[in-house]
Amino acid sequence: xxxGRLVKAHGLKGAIKLELYTDDPEGRFAPGSVFxxxxxxxxxxxxxxxxxxxxxxxxxxxxxxxxxxDDREAAEELIRAILWIDQDTHAPSTEDDAWFDHQxxxxxxxxxxxxxxxxxxVDHMPAQDLLIVRLDGDREVLVPxxxxxxxxxxxxxxxxxVTPPPGLFEDLPAGDDSEPEPAEPAED
Numbered sequence: 001x002x003x004g005r006l007v008k009a010h011g012l013k014g015a016i017k018l019e020l021y022t023d024d025p026e027g028r029f030a031p032g033s034v035f036x037x038x039x040x041x042x043x044x045x046x047x048x049x050x051x052x053x054x055x056x057x058x059x060x061x062x063x064x065x066x067x068x069x070d071d072r073e074a075a076e077e078l079i080r081a082i083l084w085i086d087q088d089t090h091a092p093s094t095e096d097d098a099w100f101d102h103q104x105x106x107x108x109x110x111x112x113x114x115x116x117x118x119x120x121x122v123d124h125m126p127a128q129d130l131l132i133v134r135l136d137g138d139r140e141v142l143v144p145x146x147x148x149x150x151x152x153x154x155x156x157x158x159x160x161x162v163t164p165p166p167g168l169f170e171d172l173p174a175g176d177d178s179e180p181e182p183a184e185p186a187e188d
Contacts, residue, residue, distance in 0.1 A: 001100065003028050003035070004083040009075035010063050016075045018062040021124065023098070025062055028085070029055035038082035045078060099153060108159040109133050109143075116169060117141070119160070131160075141169055 005019040022028045033052040039045050054065040069075055101122040109117040109131075120140070121132040129145040143149060143162060152161040166172060 001086075001102075002038075002082055002084055004062075006075075006078045006081045006083070008079065009072050010058065010061075012072050013065070014069040014071050014075045015058075015063045015065050016069070016078060018064055020062055026055065029062070029064055031055070033085075035083040035085060037078075038084060039078070039080075043077065043081075045081065050078075050083065097147075097153075099155065103155050104131065104153070104160070106158070107153070107155070109162055110159050111162050111164065111169065115159075116162075135169065143168065 003020070003022045004025075005021070006016045007019050008017040009015070010017050018025075018029075029052050031052055031054060035050045035052075037045050037048060037050060050069070051067040052064055053067050056063055066078075069078065104119050104122055107119045108115045109119060117133040117135040119131050120134045122145070123130045123132060123142075131143040131145050131150070133141045133143050135141060143164065149164055149168075150160055150162055154160065162169075
C-alpha cells in the first residue's frame, strides 16, 4: 500500500518533507517503520528499503529522517520516491466508512437495483476521492466518492450503491439551443 512520497530535502541533516497518502501519519511513520521504495532503476536506492529514524511536523509540513540518509545530498537522491508498505489485504479498516483501494476495486456498482458497472480504480484528489467506474460498453465514469452519491458500500456483498445526479452516468437530452428571449424591462 502506498503511504507517502518524498517531495523535498529539508535542511542539511537529511530530513525530507513528505506528501502523505495516509490518515495516520504518526502511526505509519513511527520510528522503526520500514518502507519499500519505488524509484527508477538508475537510482542508487533502487531495490532498497528505508527505515524511519524520526518523524515530526515542521511549520505544518510532515518531515521524516531515515536511517542512512544523513545529509542533504543523500536526501536529494530520494526526492520523488514513493513509499510503500506491505498491507494485509484481508485486514479490515479500523475506521467506519473507510476502505482500502484494493477493497473497492472490482466492486459492482449498483444503481436502482441494477448493476451498471464495476470499480476499476480509485484516484485520490485534493478535494475528494474519485471512483473510476467502467460501464457496459467500456465507457469510464468518474464518480465522486462522497456519501451523497455513494451512500452504501458492502464489501462482503461485493457491491456499492450509487445515487448519481442526472448526467453522471448518461447523456442528458440536448437543450433548446435557441437564443433566450430578452427580458422585459420591469415596470415602475
